[in-house]
Amino acid sequence: MSSSKLQEVRFKCQQSGHCCCDPKIIVTTTFLDMYNLYQALENDFDYLLKKISFYRIESDVNLVSRKKLVLSSIQTSEGEIIPSLRKVKASNCVFYTKPNCSIYQSRPQACKNYPITFLESKSKNQIIWAKNSQKTCPGIGKGKPLSLNRLIQEKKTTLEVIKTHNDLIHELNTEAAKGEPLTAREVLWMFIVYAEKFSSPKEG
Secondary structure, eight states: OOOEEEGGEEEEEOOOOOOTOOTOOOOOOOHHHHHHHHTTTTTTHHHHHHTTEEEEEOOOOOHHHTOOOOSEEETTTTTEEEEOOOOETHHHHHHHHHHEEETTGOOOHHHTTTBBBBOSSOOOEEEOTTTTTTOOOTTEEEEEEOOOHHHHHHHHHHHHHHHHHHHHHHHHHHHHSSSSOOOHHHHHHHHHHHHHHHHHOOOO
């Protein structure tokens, strides 16, 4: 990943579909992403399950590699997993219908942010491009300069959702350690229930 000064950065999506069809890109999903997809698919949970894959974390993965995970892995009865968008034909996102995304307005936050990745950095006046995106994304360098204030807010929102998601996973894993872990299906439903409460207007 490389960084650039925000004032010098331009990006405008060219709808190339490169990010949607890159076999190396795995779009992992937060609880809030799952809820948005659920709503986009007309609250059809069984249909949602057909669009989701489970990225499996092997038990022998070392601690260093685990710390690189943005979203925490979940202990389930099927093993340790991270939910992601399903791939078809080995590379294409299940929601990609050339040249568009069929759930564009409800796509996961990682897709909305791409080709930018919002990771913790020493300076908020720098932007980090997703790995290899500068070689594959034709939208980089196009359009108007990106707004510094908007990017700072988007970064803040993204990191807050990731923290909330990982806190939820910690709770689920703590409960799993006490007894029978949930199935992957049950975890996804738990995401939706939690997201409904999270998204509801707070009283007071």
